[in-house]
Amino acid sequence: MNTTAHILLEWSPEAVVFDCDGTLMDSERHWREARNRAFREYGLQPPPGFAEQATGLHYEDCGRLMARSVHKPELAEGLTAALLDHFLELVTDDPVTMPGAVRIVRLLSARLPLAVASNCPRVVVEGSLERAGLRTHFRHIVAPDTGDRLRPKPYPDLYAEAARLCGVRPHRALAVEDSQTGVEAARRAGMRVLGVGPRPPGDGAAVRADLWLPALDAPELLAWAHSPGTPGPAPEP
Structure with missing residues (x-):
């Protein structure tokens, strides 16, 4: 020490x-899965290293980062909403x-x-x-x-x-x-x-x-x- x-x-x-x-x-594992599900919902894949970049971010900041990371800033609002919806489902089922x-x-x-x-x-x-x-x-x-x-x-x-x-x-x-x-x-x-x-x-x-x-x-x-x-x-x- x-x-x-x-x-x-x-x-x-x-x-x-x-x-x-x-x-x-x-619940960080729930956020990871929620991000993956939100990406898939829009037919996208998270770029390499995205999980490390997103850890600890507010979900709205994370949604914007998700959209920027795939060069589709116009999807920020939709990805943010999908992220929160998937997370709430996961964390409710498995705290x-x-x-x-x-x-x-x-x-x-x-x-x-x-x-x-x-x-x-x-x-x-x-x-x-x-x-x-x-x-x-x-x-x-x-x-x-x-x-x-x-x-x-x-x-x-x-x-x-x-x-x-x-x-x-x-x-x-x-x-x-x-x-x-x-x-x-x-x-x-x-x-x-x-x-x-x-x-x-x-x-x-x-x-x-x-x-x-x-x-x-x-x-x-x-x-x-x-x-x-x-x-x-x-x-x-």
């Missing part, structure tokens, strides 16, 4: 804000939590305010968490359709609003993310960031996160969550 990681796991934030897709819920998500959320919610900051529509996030038995552990759910003019990730708006609703300053809150888009949003909001899951390709997100762990059930993370801790100085960048 490097020095920054060690310092992060000795720190007790005053709130924790989780991403949803790919972090709490195993699954990521490894360790239920345990870590229950441990942390016993002593800290928790929130979710997601690029998904709010109704999707709330429905997924409800079906997973996690909704009651989160004080706030923040999505681009939550309030006026909240821009999706990689803009910092969702994380900044989540910290505000939890009653803490962003530098006193920890973000938990799985994508480069989300890590960038949290850092721009002024938050410390724990990355979880497969490391994104390249060095961008891994470098921007304070620590990257393979999953929410990583032993060192569970040990940190079990520790009572008291809020201390935020680790230096």
